[in-house]
Amino acid sequence: MTELLWLLLPVAAASGWLAARRTGRKSKRTLTGALSEDYIKGLNYLLNEQSDRALAVFIDMVDVDSDTVETHLILGSLFRRRGEVDRAIRIHQNLIARPNLEPRQRANALLELGRDYMKAGVLDRAEGLFRELINTGYLEAEAYGRLRALYEQEKEWERAIWAAEHLRRFSAEPQYEHIAHYHCELGEQAFRNGDPARAASHARKALSSDRNCARASILLGDLAVAEQDDRQALKHFSRVLEQHPDFAILVLDRVRAAYARLNDNTGYERFLARLREPDACQTTLLAHIDALHAEGREAEVDQLIDHELSRGKLTLPALQAYLKIQSGRAEDTAAGEVLNRAAHALEHYLQLRPLYRCNHCGFSSRSHFWCCPGCHQWSSIKPRELHAERPQTVLSP
Secondary structure (H helix, E strand, O other), X not given: OHHHHHHHHHXXXXXXXXXXXOOOOOOHHHHHHHHHXXXXXXXXXXXXXXXXXXXXXXXXXXXOOHHHHHHHHHHHHHHHHXXXXXXXXXXXXXXXXXXXXXXXXXXXXXXXXXXXXHHHOOHHHHHHHHHHHHHHOOOHHHHHHHHXXXXXXXXXXXXXXXXXXXXXXXXXXXOHHHHHHHHHHHHHHHHHOOOHHHXXXXXXXXXXXXXXXXXXXXXXXXXXXXXXXXXXXXHHHHHHHHHXXXXXXXXXXXXXXXXHHOOOHHHXXXXXXXXXXXXXXXXXXXXXXXXXXXXXXXXXXXXXXXXXXXXXXXXXXXXXXXXXXXXXXXXXXXXXXXXXXXXXXXHHHHHOOOOEEEOOOOXXXXXXXXXXXXXXXXXXXXXXXXXXXXXXXXXXX
8 A cells, every 4th residue: 555655646736736836816715625635535545546537536636627638647647657557557548548638648648558568568559559658769778679579579570670779769779689589589599490590690680780799609609510511600609708608608609519510629628718818707617627638637627626626616516516426436435425415415405506697687597698587678687607606715625
């Protein structure tokens, strides 16, 4: 109930302002009393969950003349925020039907009605209203922004590109990142559908929009792998390190597989060395440990762990991998079993930990998403740096 009272404060303010504006036409005492009486009556209905009666009172109250448009809009927004979208629609439809609205007032009503339909999930009606709003010449940035979000929700990427390109003309917010991702969506779709030429075309358009689009480079690398051109693929994957180092981990397995097919372990180690500068996340460190262990270079594994310990950067995943290696080395069977159990316990714990986190809303997941399911921001989900989870005290081997 307290939340509802806060939501109704703007209505009270608007009502008082309207009363003050119109004292020259009617008795201030009479008008203020009438507005207050109607407002209190509608408020009581709302507080008693009698929304239909409240709606009727408010529509009658704001039907006096066009000066009450702002109150009308505030009431419609109030109903929408309370989840009573059908009543918000009735409020805004009632407003649009009035012939004496000024053009900007009608544009505001169209925008609010479109938002009502968006919330109700009636996207075709919302789209029509936002397009109609564009034709009025008012609130173009709002209209194109809402259309972009609508097309994004519907995964209509070509239309989303159209809306984003037009939005650039009316908004100070750059749209290059959105447009690049929309082209990547189309490119990945084409790749899945067996059209590599179209996929490559969209990837290049994405890079034309945003030269630091790591996703486009990954797509071009995947296309090169499909064509059995590992060296070209590695060029694209390596470019990710320059574009968005945070996303380099996404190509780690791809790079390892490509170098393995080329039988170039040295090249893979050079790539890992680049990843580990200036600091290593847990996935990179694990990859380096695995690469050294696979070649039997145990002394170098020990040196790497010693180095991380001395910097206070040893992560739990790296410790788990090292315990597993040490369990296989142990000459004492009982000691080896203890180390193995400890490694498995840590592995089980780490399997429950999210690998990625959105740096905008905090959404966490074990899978990577280019668009955050929580806040719908693009490129905001990054691999987690697990340095915060490193053990407090670990003895060097």
